[in-house]
Amino acid sequence: MDDLVIRMDGVGVRRGGNALVSDVNWSVELDERWVVLGPNGAGKTTLLKLAGAELHPSDGTVDVLGERMGRTNVFELRPRIGLSSAALGSRVPGDELVRDVVVSAGYSVLGRWREEYDEMDTDRATELLDLLGVAHLADRSFGTLSEGERKRTLISRALMTDPELLLLDEPAAGLDLGGREDLVARLSALAMDPEAPASVLVTHHVEEIPPGFTHALLLREGTTVAQGLLEDVLTEDNLSKTFDQDLELQRSGDRYFARRRA
Numbered sequence: 327m328d329d330l331v332i333r334m335d336g337v338g339v340r341r342g343g344n345a346l347v348s349d350v351n352w353s354v355e356l357d358e359r360w361v362v363l364g365p366n367g368a369g370k371t372t373l374l375k376l377a378g379a380e381l382h383p384s385d386g387t388v389d390v391l392g393e394r395m396g397r398t399n400v401f402e403l404r405p406r407i408g409l410s411s412a413a414l415g416s417r418v419p420g421d422e423l424v425r426d427v428v429v430s431a432g433y434s435v436l437g438r439w440r441e442e443y444d445e446m447d448t449d450r451a452t453e454l455l456d457l458l459g460v461a462h463l464a465d466r467s468f469g470t471l472s473e474g475e476r477k478r479t480l481i482s483r484a485l486m487t488d489p490e491l492l493l494l495d496e497p498a499a500g501l502d503l504g505g506r507e508d509l510v511a512r513l514s515a516l517a518m519d520p521e522a523p524a525s526v527l528v529t530h531h532v533e534e535i536p537p538g539f540t541h542a543l544l545l546r547e548g549t550t551v552a553q554g555l556l557e558d559v560l561t562e563d564n565l566s567k568t569f570d571q572d573l574e575l576q577r578s579g580d581r582y583f584a585r586r587r588a
Protein backbone atom coordinates (compact mmCIF):
# COMPACT_ATOMS: atom_id res chain seq x y z
CA MET A 327 0.00 0.00 0.00
CA ASP A 328 3.06 2.22 0.40
CA ASP A 329 3.12 3.08 -3.29
CA LEU A 330 -0.35 4.59 -3.16
CA VAL A 331 -0.19 8.35 -3.35
CA ILE A 332 -3.95 8.87 -3.49
CA ARG A 333 -6.62 6.43 -2.45
CA MET A 334 -10.33 7.26 -2.51
CA ASP A 335 -12.93 4.74 -1.41
CA GLY A 336 -16.63 5.42 -1.94
CA VAL A 337 -16.00 9.14 -1.94
CA GLY A 338 -18.77 11.69 -2.20
CA VAL A 339 -18.96 15.42 -1.65
CA ARG A 340 -22.37 16.97 -1.02
CA ARG A 341 -23.29 20.64 -0.79
CA GLY A 342 -26.82 21.86 -0.11
CA GLY A 343 -28.44 18.61 -1.23
CA ASN A 344 -26.35 18.39 -4.44
CA ALA A 345 -23.75 15.71 -5.06
CA LEU A 346 -20.60 17.39 -6.47
CA VAL A 347 -18.96 13.99 -6.77
CA SER A 348 -20.30 10.62 -5.73
CA ASP A 349 -19.03 7.09 -5.25
CA VAL A 350 -15.51 7.74 -6.51
CA ASN A 351 -13.10 4.84 -6.08
CA TRP A 352 -9.68 5.86 -7.31
CA SER A 353 -6.04 5.09 -6.59
CA VAL A 354 -2.91 6.79 -7.86
CA GLU A 355 0.46 5.10 -7.52
CA LEU A 356 3.88 6.71 -7.22
CA ASP A 357 4.95 6.34 -10.83
CA GLU A 358 1.59 7.21 -12.40
CA ARG A 359 0.59 10.38 -14.23
CA TRP A 360 -3.18 10.84 -14.41
CA VAL A 361 -5.40 13.01 -16.54
CA VAL A 362 -8.84 13.84 -15.14
CA LEU A 363 -11.07 14.71 -18.06
CA GLY A 364 -14.66 15.91 -18.13
CA PRO A 365 -17.02 18.73 -19.10
CA ASN A 366 -17.68 21.90 -17.10
CA GLY A 367 -19.20 21.15 -13.73
CA ALA A 368 -18.28 17.44 -13.81
CA GLY A 369 -16.52 17.62 -10.44
CA LYS A 370 -12.89 17.71 -11.59
CA THR A 371 -11.82 20.58 -9.36
CA THR A 372 -13.67 19.01 -6.44
CA LEU A 373 -11.71 15.80 -6.97
CA LEU A 374 -8.46 17.75 -7.13
CA LYS A 375 -9.29 19.61 -3.91
CA LEU A 376 -9.86 16.29 -2.17
CA ALA A 377 -6.49 15.06 -3.47
CA GLY A 378 -4.87 18.32 -2.36
CA ALA A 379 -6.16 17.99 1.21
CA GLU A 380 -8.18 21.16 0.74
CA LEU A 381 -11.56 19.51 1.11
CA HIS A 382 -12.94 16.69 3.24
CA PRO A 383 -15.31 14.13 1.75
CA SER A 384 -18.92 13.94 2.92
CA ASP A 385 -18.84 10.19 2.33
CA GLY A 386 -16.11 7.59 2.06
CA THR A 387 -12.41 7.87 2.81
CA VAL A 388 -9.57 9.79 1.21
CA ASP A 389 -5.93 8.91 1.88
CA VAL A 390 -3.24 11.18 0.48
CA LEU A 391 0.44 10.25 0.84
CA GLY A 392 -0.53 7.69 3.45
CA GLU A 393 -2.51 10.15 5.56
CA ARG A 394 -6.24 9.79 6.15
CA MET A 395 -8.23 12.98 5.63
CA GLY A 396 -9.98 13.97 8.81
CA ARG A 397 -7.39 12.26 10.98
CA THR A 398 -4.27 14.10 9.91
CA ASN A 399 -2.91 17.61 10.19
CA VAL A 400 -3.46 19.01 6.70
CA PHE A 401 -0.99 21.82 7.36
CA GLU A 402 1.80 19.23 7.60
CA LEU A 403 0.51 17.37 4.57
CA ARG A 404 0.02 20.28 2.15
CA PRO A 405 3.73 21.17 1.74
CA ARG A 406 4.20 17.64 0.36
CA ILE A 407 1.73 18.44 -2.42
CA GLY A 408 2.42 20.84 -5.30
CA LEU A 409 -0.70 22.54 -6.60
CA SER A 410 -1.20 24.87 -9.52
CA SER A 411 -4.65 26.34 -10.13
CA ALA A 412 -6.32 29.52 -11.30
CA ALA A 413 -7.65 29.98 -7.75
CA LEU A 414 -4.11 30.02 -6.39
CA GLY A 415 -3.03 32.43 -9.14
CA SER A 416 -5.76 34.86 -8.19
CA ARG A 417 -4.40 34.99 -4.64
CA VAL A 418 -0.91 36.09 -5.71
CA PRO A 419 -0.46 39.84 -5.17
CA GLY A 420 0.13 41.59 -8.49
CA ASP A 421 3.32 43.27 -7.29
CA GLU A 422 5.04 40.09 -6.14
CA LEU A 423 8.16 39.28 -8.15
CA VAL A 424 7.96 36.13 -10.24
CA ARG A 425 11.02 34.58 -8.58
CA ASP A 426 9.47 35.22 -5.17
CA VAL A 427 6.16 33.62 -6.20
CA VAL A 428 8.19 30.46 -6.75
CA VAL A 429 10.65 30.70 -3.87
CA SER A 430 7.97 31.53 -1.30
CA ALA A 431 6.37 28.09 -1.85
CA GLY A 432 9.21 26.69 0.24
CA TYR A 433 8.03 28.89 3.07
CA SER A 434 4.34 28.07 2.47
CA VAL A 435 3.51 31.74 2.03
CA LEU A 436 2.21 33.94 -0.72
CA GLY A 437 2.76 37.63 -1.08
CA ARG A 438 5.67 38.22 1.28
CA TRP A 439 8.03 39.52 -1.31
CA ARG A 440 10.35 41.33 1.05
CA GLU A 441 11.21 38.16 2.94
CA GLU A 442 14.90 37.23 2.86
CA TYR A 443 15.35 33.94 1.06
CA ASP A 444 18.18 31.47 1.17
CA GLU A 445 20.45 31.65 -1.91
CA MET A 446 20.01 27.93 -2.54
CA ASP A 447 16.25 28.41 -2.67
CA THR A 448 16.59 31.34 -5.05
CA ASP A 449 18.82 29.23 -7.33
CA ARG A 450 16.31 26.40 -7.24
CA ALA A 451 13.48 28.79 -8.13
CA THR A 452 15.46 30.10 -11.10
CA GLU A 453 16.16 26.53 -12.21
CA LEU A 454 12.44 25.70 -12.11
CA LEU A 455 11.47 28.87 -13.96
CA ASP A 456 14.01 27.85 -16.57
CA LEU A 457 12.49 24.35 -16.77
CA LEU A 458 9.14 25.96 -17.59
CA GLY A 459 10.72 28.45 -20.01
CA VAL A 460 10.11 31.65 -18.04
CA ALA A 461 13.46 32.29 -16.30
CA HIS A 462 13.76 35.57 -18.24
CA LEU A 463 10.72 36.84 -16.32
CA ALA A 464 12.16 36.18 -12.84
CA ASP A 465 12.45 39.89 -11.98
CA ARG A 466 9.06 40.92 -13.36
CA SER A 467 6.04 41.40 -11.14
CA PHE A 468 3.42 38.67 -11.36
CA GLY A 469 0.66 41.13 -12.23
CA THR A 470 2.38 42.08 -15.50
CA LEU A 471 2.51 38.51 -16.84
CA SER A 472 0.34 37.06 -19.58
CA GLU A 473 -1.96 34.15 -18.76
CA GLY A 474 0.50 31.60 -20.13
CA GLU A 475 3.41 33.12 -18.24
CA ARG A 476 1.38 33.02 -15.01
CA LYS A 477 0.52 29.38 -15.55
CA ARG A 478 4.18 28.50 -16.00
CA THR A 479 5.18 30.50 -12.95
CA LEU A 480 2.58 28.69 -10.84
CA ILE A 481 3.75 25.29 -12.07
CA SER A 482 7.33 26.27 -11.15
CA ARG A 483 6.01 27.22 -7.71
CA ALA A 484 4.18 23.90 -7.41
CA LEU A 485 7.48 22.08 -8.00
CA MET A 486 9.50 24.22 -5.59
CA THR A 487 9.03 22.03 -2.52
CA ASP A 488 9.96 18.82 -4.39
CA PRO A 489 6.42 17.59 -3.84
CA GLU A 490 5.51 13.92 -3.70
CA LEU A 491 2.30 14.71 -5.56
CA LEU A 492 1.77 17.32 -8.27
CA LEU A 493 -1.76 18.58 -8.97
CA LEU A 494 -2.36 20.74 -12.03
CA ASP A 495 -5.82 22.23 -12.53
CA GLU A 496 -6.31 23.18 -16.19
CA PRO A 497 -2.71 24.27 -16.75
CA ALA A 498 -3.30 25.03 -20.45
CA ALA A 499 -6.58 26.93 -20.09
CA GLY A 500 -6.37 30.38 -21.63
CA LEU A 501 -3.17 29.70 -23.57
CA ASP A 502 -2.81 30.37 -27.28
CA LEU A 503 -1.95 27.51 -29.61
CA GLY A 504 1.81 28.03 -29.39
CA GLY A 505 1.63 28.43 -25.63
CA ARG A 506 -0.41 25.27 -25.26
CA GLU A 507 1.93 23.27 -27.45
CA ASP A 508 4.96 24.51 -25.56
CA LEU A 509 3.39 23.75 -22.19
CA VAL A 510 2.26 20.29 -23.32
CA ALA A 511 5.87 19.58 -24.39
CA ARG A 512 7.26 20.76 -21.04
CA LEU A 513 4.70 18.77 -19.06
CA SER A 514 5.48 15.79 -21.24
CA ALA A 515 9.19 16.06 -20.40
CA LEU A 516 8.26 16.25 -16.72
CA ALA A 517 5.93 13.25 -17.01
CA MET A 518 8.69 11.17 -18.58
CA ASP A 519 11.21 12.07 -15.88
CA PRO A 520 11.29 9.09 -13.51
CA GLU A 521 12.24 11.44 -10.67
CA ALA A 522 9.11 13.57 -11.18
CA PRO A 523 6.31 13.21 -8.64
CA ALA A 524 3.04 11.36 -9.18
CA SER A 525 0.88 13.82 -11.10
CA VAL A 526 -2.77 14.57 -11.73
CA LEU A 527 -3.72 16.99 -14.49
CA VAL A 528 -7.26 18.26 -14.89
CA THR A 529 -8.41 19.30 -18.34
CA HIS A 530 -11.44 19.62 -20.65
CA HIS A 531 -9.47 18.84 -23.79
CA VAL A 532 -7.84 15.63 -25.01
CA GLU A 533 -5.47 17.83 -27.08
CA GLU A 534 -3.90 18.95 -23.80
CA ILE A 535 -2.87 15.48 -22.64
CA PRO A 536 0.94 15.50 -22.48
CA PRO A 537 2.65 12.41 -23.88
CA GLY A 538 3.98 10.41 -20.93
CA PHE A 539 0.74 10.64 -18.99
CA THR A 540 -0.21 7.07 -18.22
CA HIS A 541 -3.76 6.98 -16.87
CA ALA A 542 -7.10 8.74 -17.25
CA LEU A 543 -10.20 9.20 -15.18
CA LEU A 544 -13.26 10.40 -17.08
CA LEU A 545 -15.81 12.23 -14.99
CA ARG A 546 -19.39 13.22 -15.79
CA GLU A 547 -21.90 14.76 -13.38
CA GLY A 548 -19.75 13.78 -10.41
CA THR A 549 -19.42 10.13 -11.28
CA THR A 550 -16.69 8.13 -12.96
CA VAL A 551 -17.42 7.11 -16.56
CA ALA A 552 -14.18 5.16 -16.92
CA GLN A 553 -10.71 5.03 -15.38
CA GLY A 554 -7.48 3.15 -15.98
CA LEU A 555 -4.67 3.09 -18.49
CA LEU A 556 -4.94 6.04 -20.89
CA GLU A 557 -5.04 3.96 -24.06
CA ASP A 558 -7.77 1.70 -22.67
CA VAL A 559 -9.91 4.49 -21.28
CA LEU A 560 -9.61 7.08 -24.01
CA THR A 561 -12.04 5.65 -26.55
CA GLU A 562 -14.70 7.34 -28.70
CA ASP A 563 -17.39 5.57 -26.74
CA ASN A 564 -16.13 6.68 -23.31
CA LEU A 565 -15.41 10.21 -24.49
CA SER A 566 -18.87 10.51 -26.08
CA LYS A 567 -20.49 9.35 -22.83
CA THR A 568 -18.40 11.77 -20.79
CA PHE A 569 -19.24 14.82 -22.89
CA ASP A 570 -22.74 13.61 -23.83
CA GLN A 571 -22.06 14.09 -27.54
CA ASP A 572 -21.24 11.83 -30.44
CA LEU A 573 -17.50 12.43 -30.66
CA GLU A 574 -14.83 11.30 -33.03
CA LEU A 575 -11.43 10.67 -31.48
CA GLN A 576 -8.18 10.60 -33.39
CA ARG A 577 -4.79 9.60 -32.24
CA SER A 578 -1.74 10.95 -33.99
CA GLY A 579 1.47 9.56 -32.54
CA ASP A 580 1.16 10.13 -28.83
CA ARG A 581 -1.36 12.99 -29.06
CA TYR A 582 -5.16 12.90 -29.12
CA PHE A 583 -7.67 15.04 -31.00
CA ALA A 584 -11.44 15.07 -30.68
CA ARG A 585 -14.40 16.67 -32.48
CA ARG A 586 -18.09 16.17 -32.86
CA ARG A 587 -19.01 13.56 -35.47
CA ALA A 588 -20.31 15.27 -38.59
Ligand SMILES: Nc1ncnc2c1ncn2[C@@H]1O[C@H](COP(=O)(O)OP(=O)(O)OP(=O)(O)O)[C@@H](O)[C@H]1O
Binds near residue numbers: 345365371
Ligand atom coordinates in the same frame (compact mmCIF):
# COMPACT_ATOMS: atom_id res chain seq x y z
N1 LIG B 1 -19.97 25.05 -2.60
C1 LIG B 1 -20.76 24.57 -3.56
N2 LIG B 1 -22.11 24.49 -3.40
C2 LIG B 1 -22.91 24.00 -4.36
N3 LIG B 1 -22.46 23.54 -5.54
C3 LIG B 1 -21.14 23.60 -5.76
C4 LIG B 1 -20.21 24.11 -4.80
N4 LIG B 1 -18.97 24.03 -5.31
C5 LIG B 1 -19.10 23.50 -6.54
N5 LIG B 1 -20.38 23.24 -6.82
C6 LIG B 1 -20.94 22.65 -8.05
O1 LIG B 1 -20.38 21.35 -8.15
C7 LIG B 1 -20.18 20.99 -9.52
C8 LIG B 1 -18.77 20.52 -9.70
O2 LIG B 1 -17.87 21.61 -9.59
P1 LIG B 1 -16.33 21.50 -9.98
O3 LIG B 1 -15.74 22.86 -9.81
O4 LIG B 1 -15.71 20.38 -9.22
O5 LIG B 1 -16.44 21.10 -11.51
P2 LIG B 1 -15.33 21.10 -12.65
O6 LIG B 1 -15.46 19.76 -13.34
O7 LIG B 1 -14.01 21.43 -12.10
O8 LIG B 1 -15.88 22.25 -13.57
P3 LIG B 1 -15.12 23.28 -14.58
O9 LIG B 1 -14.59 22.43 -15.68
O10 LIG B 1 -16.24 24.15 -15.05
O11 LIG B 1 -14.08 23.99 -13.79
C9 LIG B 1 -20.55 22.23 -10.33
O12 LIG B 1 -21.85 22.06 -10.83
C10 LIG B 1 -20.53 23.36 -9.32
O13 LIG B 1 -21.46 24.38 -9.64
